[in-house]
Structures are given as C-alpha cells and as structure tokens.
Amino acid sequence: MRDDHAAVGVRAGRRLWRAGVAAVAVSLAVAGCAGVPTSGPVVYDSPPQAQVGSEVGVAPLPPSADASPSLVVEGFLHAMSVYQPDYAVARQYLTPAASKNWDPGAKVEVYTSDDYPVTQVDNDVVLSARLVGTLDAGGRYQASSGKVLQDFKLVRDAKNQWRISNPPTGLLISTYLFTADYVSVDLHYLSADSSVMVPDVRWLPSGDNQVLRALQLQVAGPGGWIKPLVSFASGVEVLGVATSGGLATVSLGGTATSLDATGQKAVLAELVLAAVQFSGVTRVEVTVGGVPWAMGGAAVTFTPSDFSSWAPVAAVSPEVFAVSGGQVDDVTPTTSAPHLTAVTPGIRNPKAIAVSSATQEVAALVQAKAGQAIETASIGGKDAPTTLRRAPALVAPQYSRDGELWTVEPSGLATLQVFGAKAPLKVSLADPPPGTVVSLAVSPDGTRLAVALKQEQGYELGLLRVSRSNQTVTLDGWRTVPLPDTAPLVDVAWSGPTQLLVLAGDAQAGTSVLRITQDGARSSYVGPNVDTPLVELAASPGALALVRSQTGMVYRFDADFTWPLWLSDAQAVAFAQ
Helix, strand or coil, rough: CCCCCCCCCCCCCCCCCCCCCCHHHCCCCCCCCCCCCCCCCCCCCCCCCEECCCCCCCCCCCCCCCCHHHHHHHHHHHHHHHHHHHHHHHCEEEEEHHHHHCCCCCCCEECCCCCEEEEEECCCCEEEEEEEEECCCCEEECCCCEEEEECCCEEEECCCEECCCCCCCCCEEEHHHHHHHHHEEEEEEEECCCCEEEEEEEEEHHHCCCHHHHHHHHHCCCCCCCCCHHHHCCCCCEEEEECCCCCEEEEEEHHHHCCCHHHHHHHHHHHHHHCCCEEECCCEEEEECCEEEEECCCCCCHHHHHHHHHHHCCECCCCCCCCCEEEEEEEEECCCEEEECCCCCCCCCCCCEEEEEECCEEEEEECCCCCCEEEEEEECCCCEEEEEEECCCCCCEEECCCCCCCCCECCHHHCCCCECCCCCEEEEECCCCCCCEEEEEEEECCCEEEEEECCCEEEEEEEEEEEEEECCEEEEEECCCCCCCCCCCCEEEEEECCCEEEECCCCCCCCEEEEECCCCCEEEEEECCCCCCCCEECCCCCCCEEECCCCCCCCEECCCCEEEEEECCEEEEEEEC
C-alpha cells in the first residue's frame, strides 16, 4: 500500500482559533498492511469555537440569624467563591469596619482543601491550609508554596451576631472551587515587532459580566512575564459591553479617542480575540463616543479572520508525517484507504523528524560518524540532504511557524542553534537554567520556548521568552512550569496557544500524557493506558495528539484516556508546524 510517487505539499486549511486542546472528528476504517494506519483515516475539521462564560453559578446566601462563628466563616468562604460585583453578599459576613477596608480585587490565594482546613477554638476560627497559587489583580496565576494561616477574629456586632473583623487580603479560594468556578481566557497583545498576537492566559471567576471584565483586563495591559515581548496602547478604557445576536458592541473611552489607524487596528484585534472566546459572541463592534470604528473604510463588525496576518496559530491544516521502513512519509488521510507517501527519499533511518509547512522542508536527526547529525531536505525534492549540524548527541529538532529550525545538544541550552531560511541566526541566551535538555518545543506564535530538563534534583519544565531582531534570536526570562509530581519527563509539545502536553514516565516504566496550562494553574493526566513505554509525543493546536511507543505503535488522542491505535511500525512521528 506504499505509494512512492512525489509527495503532495502540505495542505493549507481553515484557521483554528483555540484556547485549549481541540477535539477532532475521526472516522474509523481498517487497513490491512503493516506500517500503515490501522484504525482508518483521520478527518480534520474546524471544531466549534472554544468558549467560556456559559456556567450557571450558585448564588451565595447571606449569614443566617444566630449563626455560630464556624458557620459564619464557612458562609464567607463560599460567598467569596461566587463572583458578584463588589462581593456584596460576602461583605455581609464582615463588620462594617472590616467591610470598608476589605479589597476582594487585590488578589486570590488558592489553597488545597485535602483536609478540613477550618478549625474553631472557643470563638476563634482559623483557616490553616497549604498555599498552591495566587492570582494577581489582573488574573495572572503564579504557583506558590507555603501556608495560608488566616485568623478571622470573630466579634459580635450591635445585633449580637457573629461577624468577621479580620478578613484576608483579597479572596481565599480552595483548589476544588478554583477548578469548578474559574475559567481561563487568553488575552492577546501585539508583539513588539508587530508580527503576531502573543497570548496571555488569565483566570476569571464564573458569573455575570465576564465579557466586560475580560475586556477591561485586556486594555489594562499585559504586565507580568510577557510584557517585554509586546506593545500595547495604554490608557484605553472599556466603558461598557452590550451583547445581542452574537454581536458584542464594545464602548471605549480614555486614550482610544487619540489612536491612529494602526493603533485602532491593534486594539480591535485584541478586543475581538478576547471577546469571541465567550459563549454567544461571534463578532465584535467597537465604538468611541457612539461612533463605530471602521477598518478599510467599510466594515464595522469584525471576527478573528479579519486579523489573520496576526493570528497566534498558523493557518495550516495539521498534517502527520511518520518514519516507516527507514524513510519519511506523509500520512495522507483519504476517504477510502489511508496510505503513506514517501516525501524525502534522501533521508534514511532518522531517529526523529520535524516538518515545516512554511518552507516545505523536513529536518531529521540521524546517526553520523562519531555522533549524530541534523539533515534537511525539501518535501518531494530529489536533491541529496543538507547536513546542518553534527555533534556527539542531539535532541530532536523543532521548527517554528516561520520555518526556523531549532536544534540543541542534550548537554545544555547553551548549545542551542537556530537556523533561518537563508542562514544561521545569532542566539543570545540570558541566564539559561542548568540541566540536560530532554525536549524542546516552540510555541505556535513563536514567542515562547518550552523546555524539559533533567537536573540533579529531578526534572523541570519551563518557558523562555523568545524575541527577534537583526538576525538575532534572544531568549530570556526562564520561568518554571509547576508540575503535579516529579515523574521523569520524556517529551513536550504545544496543544494550544497557552497549553502544553507533557509525556512523563515513572519508576515502573509506565508513561502518560499530562495536559497543563503554561502557568501550571490547571493540569490533569489524560492517558493513554498502555503496557509498553511511550517515547515520543506529537501535537498540533486544533488537532489531535499522537504518542509513539517503544515498539513503534502510534496512539491517537480521541478523548481523555481514549487513545486508539492508529499507526504501527513507526520509528518517528511529527506534525507539520
């Protein structure tokens, strides 16, 4: 069933706007020979827009008459977990003086609720729990360690009712309620070189006015870790948002009145990308002083497709390539029998591959004299491969969305080299973390590098900021992504603009895929449950994920813990980037 004629190019397709892992439609058929898909063709589709804000919250209750101190604290903790403007119900549990000084918007502390954390001794009620993370006023999550120790100091008020005189700074939310009631939203800011929108994950409590709250955070600016990567118009204010029939009309004030056409376009793109993530919003209109902003002199309502040149995820259909029988093949899905098409006959027996849709090129990690080498060849070309790099050992290569080829030796990040379309780029790496490089992956927008490291004390996953100027790639700002445990890391890939998949092993040689947001705020293992060790992970935003076993079996993600066998006899697998 192998077809060795010249390969077709990487197919262009619909844009995939996603804020997380997308589901795909998969039809099953059986193929009857080794080395080909064993579970039928993969059918890629543009899935429904990932949206947030459709949850129905449970309204908090005010304190009941003659409630005990512990019941007052429990009611206050619940009232804090349900968003309301100014948290009016939660304030009813406080003394007037405490309510006046309490600022629920200052921050959110997320604590573990594995054990019952609230204790009462006489009239003192104390919450003692492990702190796992904090949200700042802008909804940015930061993993934390330490302890929450909050003495609420209850006193009787003028009506002889117990009330809290010492509330926390901001909000206290248990991990259970954080998981249930908070949703992530990817805000976006134009990169400093005006080439792409850079996503910035934020967390909002469920409840009313989510679109308004998200857009107000959007115009407040990036702050935090990504700020050096982006530019934004300061002083813009969101005065209000009205939604009807899929249209969100956003009213702006502040410095919006003085923006030029370029500034207007950037703000429009930011607001559109943020708003369409919410349930019921498909397009956006922006007004200033009651007058709609127009772009190109005509349109006044906008969708993400109007800003395709800045898209944080490249507009290519995810396409799978595999190594079978020692050569690189395009795994072409068809309506009848899927088949493999040889695409680079000059590359033989690669241990790992990467594929660029931008340059129509394959990069391969191959054995070489006294070590290993990175070879490249054009898809469908007949020329001999080009050797770009030799070293005693190399990590699997990676392409960025623009066709840059990233290579590194396991010995450390200081050996990182980046090859542009025409020449090697200079790499400036500030304060690289120590450790053996296990795997790396460039984010879909090209502004972040995920790196899995093996260090003396265990394994670490982290991110580096990536910026470009004058043929130089600059990496800095190492930021650890907190993991739920210290299992050995095997591979890492981006499954969305701000979401990672991590292939992790354990001491018993078992392996599983961990889905985790880039800030570590939310993570979960998603399978697969297979007996053989897994050695490679491949993913593409808006598409399924694939894992390859030590024995050459490739399993396809359909749903959490549902990974049917898809390929056999594969020596490597990759998505075109």
